[in-house]
Amino acid sequence: MLGAFMDRMKEPATAEEAPAADAASFERFFEAGHARLLRALFVVTGNADEAEELVQEAFLSVWERWDRVSAMEDPTGYLYRTAMNAFRSRLRRAARAARRVIGLAPGADAFAAADERDAIGRALAGLTPRQRAALVLTEMLGYGSEEAGRMLGVKAVTVRVLASQAREAMRKALGDE
Amino acid sequence: MSDLRGVLEKVGRRIEPREDAFDRLERARRRRTRNRKITAGALAAAIAVSGIVGVSVAFLGGEQITPGGQDGRVVALWPEQTMAEIRRTQDAVDAGEESLAWRLDLEATAKRFVEEVLGWGDAIVTIQLFPGDGQGAVAEITTPAAPCPTPAEGEPIDPRCPGRKVEVSLVGLLPPQGVWSVLRVEGDRIRFDPETADGLSVDETVRAHVDLPAGAQALGGGTFFGDGCTNSFSTETIAESGVLRLSIPTGECAVTSGYVFAYVVGPGSAGFDEDPMDAEQLYAPDPFGQRVEVLDLTAMRVNLGPTPDAEATSLPEETPTTAEESPPPDEEAVPDVAEVVCDPSVTQYSPIRVRPQPDGVHIRVTNGLDRQISVMIDDFGSEKVEALGSKERVESIPPGETWLRCYDPENAGPDADPAPFVRVLIEVADPDGLWKSTELECASDTILEGILDYFAGARGVQDPLEAARTLDGILPTDAVELARYPESEPPMVRVVRDGKVVALFEYIPDGHGGWLLSGTESCGDVGIG
Numbered sequence: 001m002l003g004a005f006m007d008r009m010k011e012p013a014t015a016e017e018a019p020a021a022d023a024a025s026f027e028r029f030f031e032a033g034h035a036r037l038l039r040a041l042f043v044v045t046g047n048a049d050e051a052e053e054l055v056q057e058a059f060l061s062v063w064e065r066w067d068r069v070s071a072m073e074d075p076t077g078y079l080y081r082t083a084m085n086a087f088r089s090r091l092r093r094a095a096r097a098a099r100r101v102i103g104l105a106p107g108a109d110a111f112a113a114a115d116e117r118d119a120i121g122r123a124l125a126g127l128t129p130r131q132r133a134a135l136v137l138t139e140m141l142g143y144g145s146e147e148a149g150r151m152l153g154v155k156a157v158t159v160r161v162l163a164s165q166a167r168e169a170m171r172k173a174l175g176d177e
Numbered sequence: 178m179s180d181l182r183g184v185l186e187k188v189g190r191r192i193e194p195r196e197d198a199f200d201r202l203e204r205a206r207r208r209r210t211r212n213r214k215i216t217a218g219a220l221a222a223a224i225a226v227s228g229i230v231g232v233s234v235a236f237l238g239g240e241q242i243t244p245g246g247q248d249g250r251v252v253a254l255w256p257e258q259t260m261a262e263i264r265r266t267q268d269a270v271d272a273g274e275e276s277l278a279w280r281l282d283l284e285a286t287a288k289r290f291v292e293e294v295l296g297w298g299d300a301i302v303t304i305q306l307f308p309g310d311g312q313g314a315v316a317e318i319t320t321p322a323a324p325c326p327t328p329a330e331g332e333p334i335d336p337r338c339p340g341r342k343v344e345v346s347l348v349g350l351l352p353p354q355g356v357w358s359v360l361r362v363e364g365d366r367i368r369f370d371p372e373t374a375d376g377l378s379v380d381e382t383v384r385a386h387v388d389l390p391a392g393a394q395a396l397g398g399g400t401f402f403g404d405g406c407t408n409s410f411s412t413e414t415i416a417e418s419g420v421l422r423l424s425i426p427t428g429e430c431a432v433t434s435g436y437v438f439a440y441v442v443g444p445g446s447a448g449f450d451e452d453p454m455d456a457e458q459l460y461a462p463d464p465f466g467q468r469v470e471v472l473d474l475t476a477m478r479v480n481l482g483p484t485p486d487a488e489a490t491s492l493p494e495e496t497p498t499t500a501e502e503s504p505p506p507d508e509e510a511v512p513d514v515a516e517v518v519c520d521p522s523v524t525q526y527s528p529i530r531v532r533p534q535p536d537g538v539h540i541r542v543t544n545g546l547d548r549q550i551s552v553m554i555d556d557f558g559s560e561k562v563e564a565l566g567s568k569e570r571v572e573s574i575p576p577g578e579t580w581l582r583c584y585d586p587e588n589a590g591p592d593a594d595p596a597p598f599v600r601v602l603i604e605v606a607d608p609d610g611l612w613k614s615t616e617l618e619c620a621s622d623t624i625l626e627g628i629l630d631y632f633a634g635a636r637g638v639q640d641p642l643e644a645a646r647t648l649d650g651i652l653p654t655d656a657v658e659l660a661r662y663p664e665s666e667p668p669m670v671r672v673v674r675d676g677k678v679v680a681l682f683e684y685i686p687d688g689h690g691g692w693l694l695s696g697t698e699s700c701g702d703v704g705i706g
Contacts, residue, residue, distance in 0.1 A: 030199055039189030048192050059202055120188055130578075140185040155607070157614055158577035164616045167181065174184075 026066045030059055033076055037083060040141055044087065044133045046124065058083035077147065080137075084151035087133065123173035127166050134162035135170075250434035251402065251478050252350065253358035255290055256280075258436075260350065263358060267351050280356035287316035287345050290359050295471045297341065301521050314357075316345045321521070336390035337443040341365075341472055364473035367395070367439050374479040377425055379432065385421040385439035385475065392444035393472060397421040401435030401479070408432050412439075425481065438476035511606050513539060514569070519552060519562065519583030519599050520545025530604045533611050536664035538574040540581065540603065543567045551584040554603070559584075573661040573669075575615075576607040613660045615669060618677035623701025629694055637691035641684045644694065645670040648682070650705035655679075668692060672705060680705040 034055065041051040061082050062069050069075045124132060130152065137148035138159065145156040145163070152159060195201065250259070257263045270277045279285040284302050291297040303317045325338030344363045349355035366388045374383060387395045398411035408426040415421065423437040515531035519542060531538055542552050544562040553559040556579065557572045583599040617624060638644040646657050651672060660671035660681060672680035680699035684692035699705045 027199060030202065034198055035194045038194050039186075039192060042192040043185055043189050051192065052195075056202055056205055060205055063202070063206060120184055124188065135181075136185060139181050140189070154578075155576050157575065157607075157612065160614065160616050161575050161577055170181065170184075 022066055022070065025070060026063055029062075029070070029075060033079060034059070036141075037079065040080075040136050041083060041087070043124070043140065044129065044136050046132070054083055054086050057086045061086075080141070080143075081151045084133065084137075085153075087129075088153055119174055123170050126169055126173055131162050131166040131169070134159050135166040138163045139167075250480050251436060253348070253360055254362070254436060254476060254478060255294065255359040257358065263350055263356065267356050270356055277356075281354065283314055283316070283347060283357050286357040286359070287318060287347060290345060291318050291343070295343070295474060297471075313346070313348045316347060318343050318345055333391035335444065336393040336441075336472060343474060360478065362438075362474050362476045364441070364475040366390075366441055366473045367475035369437075369439075369475060369477060374437070374477055377479060378481060379425050379427050381425050383423040383425075383437050383477075383479075385423060385437075387415065387418055387421060387439060387441065389415070389418045389441060390472075393441050394444075395421060395439060395441045397423050397437065397439035399423050399426070399435055399437040399479070401426055401430075401432035401481075403430040403432045406430035406432075408435075425479065432481060434478070434480045436476060436478050438474065440471050440475070441473040443472055511608070515540045515603055516543070517541070517552075517581055517583075517599075517601050517603075518543045518545055519550055521598050529601055530606055532606050532608060533574075533576075533662055534571075535611065535662060536666065537571045537662045538603075538605055539569055539571050541567060541569040542581075542583075544583075546585065548585070551586060553582045553584065555580045573665040574603070574605050575661075576605045576612050578602055578604050611662050613658065613662075613671065614678060615660045615671065615681055616678060617681065617698060617700055619679065619700035619702070621700065621702050625697075625699050625701050627697040629696065631693055635687060635693060636689060637684070637687035637693035639691050641668045641670050641682070641692045641694075644692075645672070645682050648705065650680075650699075650703065672699075672703075674703060679703045 037058065038051055038055045041054050042048060045051050045054070058079055062075070062079050069078050072078055127135070133152055134148060137143045137151060138145060143151070145159040148159045148163075149156040154162075252258065252260055253263065257266055266277060266280060270280055279289060283304055287302050287304070288300055291300045297318070297320050299320050300318045301320065303319075304314055319342045320340050322340045323338050325335060328334050342365045345359055346361040346363070347357045348360050349357055368386045370384045370386060371377075377383070385395075385397050389395055394414050394416050396412050396414045398409065400407060400409040402408075406429070408428055408430040410424070410426050412421045412423065421439050423439065425435075426432065511530045511532045513532050513534050515529045515538070517529065517540060531540070533539075540554070542562055544550050544564060544566050546564060548564045550562050551559045552562055552568075552570075554570065554572060554574070557570075557574065560568065560570060562568045579602075581601045581603050585598050642657060642659065645651070651657065652674065654674070656673040658671060658673065659665070660669040660678075667684050667686060669684070670682040671678050672682075680697065680703065682694055683696040685695040687693045697705075
């Protein structure tokens with residue numbers, strides 16, 4: 001097992017080894033997809049810093065595999081799967097909603113701090129991270145529950161349940177409009 | 178809510194991408210490619226020990242091959258630090274060395290670590306295993322609160338009173354049945370920046386942000402190894418929240434790897450003024466005695482230089498793979514009863530996987546306390562479990578994850594709900610596809626709901642399916658079937674039209690063996706109900 005794992009670790013070529021043409025195509029890929037991924041992850045995490053870190057982590061990972069990813073049918077889908085993997089890893093490693101460290105004022109959940117006027121923020125604050133992730137993937141990004149399930153590491157039915165719970169909670173929090 | 182997508186897009190626009198985002202990405206890439214890539218998820222954990230306080234003594238023990246030189250880089254924190262040392266231990270374990278058998282036990286290794294290094298003899302360990310390849314886990318280790326005198330008005334609570342918590346990352350570096358090693362320690366009050374130290378070079382700095390409770394102090398340090406040499410450093414002590422600067426040492430010793438750490442000690446710790454190598458002081462039985470008492474610790478491994486050891490490791494990365502590359506989980510091994518113990522002294526692995534039975538998900542809860550407790554399953558309510566007793570609950574929990582929490586009513590204050598003393602994640606895997614979804618799939622946003630009530634003594638139907646088929650609006654081509662699990666009680670019936678769930682009917686027992694329709698939910702445009 002360790003051998004297979006280490007083989008995987010040796011695969012990615014460093015970005016410095018990629019030809020200039022590949023670097024240019026990656027930069028175009030980045031410019032085309034960066035903002036949308038960042039906004040989606042912001043809605044999922046409720047934390048601007050964390051969203052930026054996850055976006056950077058995902059793009060770095062894709063860049064190191066760009067020679068293969070660029071040849072895929074859906075490089076953007078791969079990017080989102082990578083981002084969701086990173087998100088899931090964070091949830092597992094440190095199940096802290098906020099960091100009690102000084103000097104990290106933006107670290108608080110932006111939705112948890114939503115005031116009375118921000119009904120949407122308060123509605124999102126009432127969702128769990130997984131519910132938000134399922135909602136963003138299906139409603140905001142338009143992925144089907146099968147694909148969203150692969151990204152979140154759960155079955156499609158679980159995605160539907162999570163998204164349904166999220167929609168219901170949002171509906172109750174915001175009222176029928 | 179007519180346009181949920183629009184709502185979410187609007188929220189997303191609250192964050193603006195930085196103009197220099199690509200430049201920042203390039204800088205991050207350059208940092209990462211200074212060394213051969215480990216992984217984005219690498220947790221380098223190092224506890225710098227030598228020359229500081231008994232924390233160090235506990236780590237290095239007595240023997241040792243010097244890390245960093247011909248024996249390779251620092252690959253773990255504790256008990257061994259190089260692969261050569263780990264292999265030596267593994268060989269001894271494989272040869273049957275009884276005194277080392279605990280190294281094969283994940284929980285025992287985690288507990289021994291906090292006992293020997295932090296002096297926490299009453300630790301509660303909760304393990305979370307990483308799925309996929311490799312042998313990695315994170316242990317959340319907490320200690321119960323100590324009996325504590327109420328502080329005088331205006332005085333802060335003694336920081337030694339509340340319980341403590343660290344997360345310890347462990348890995349088996351010689352799978353499949355390798356000894357466990359500590360890779361990283363992450364305390365509650367200390368955060369490193371950067372969070373991982375791959376790619377740092379000599380004279381760079383790791384900043385330890387410390388959130389100090391009143392009366393406590395913090396300090397940090399590091400130990401680095403070169404070829405046959407060692408270079409250690411320690412920081413100043415701080416008595417208020419702030420930043421400790423852990424600078425990779427320069428000097429005659431050309432260091433290649435090592436570790437950095439920062440820790441918090443309780444008030445009145447005498448160790449700073451006395452012999453820091455006197456480990457006896459750490460472990461005095463009186464928690465409020467004059468000794469060094471580690472309240473929190475964060476530490477990580479650092480590898481410097483251009484070419485890390487080929488066996489330098491991390492926890493397994495969850496690289497996205499195609500479906501063909503991902504091996505399916507071993508569904509046959511998933512039990513059909515989840516066993517949960519509500520006992521803070523018992524380590525439980527989380528999540529607990531379970532497969533449903535025809536009547537639902539079985540969860541057997543054992544109460545390890547000598548008093549009645551309350552056990553809550555998210556969305557399925559609480560039930561009591563008698564002192565030292567067991568209860569098996571059957572719930573229609575859908576596939577996916579849900580939380581189970583054990584509460585001790587004696588911990589409740591007059592104005593507050595108690596916090597759970599055990600919290601376990603339950604993961605329901607449904608390889609046989611028993612679950613029938615209860616999610617409506619409506620073409621429109623309109624849903625009709627109905628609630629039915631009855632006079633006492635009302636009699637229901639024996640067969641809810643037959644009864645549902647006679648309801649208004651059901652077409653001959655509709656599939657009327659049991660929802661949730663095949664034998665879920667009370668039953669729920671769903672109507673499937675053109676492959677979509679368009680109506681749900683809930684039933685309640687009539688007390689005489691029959692079922693009364695209690696609730697309906699249907700898509701507004703299907704004309705059912």
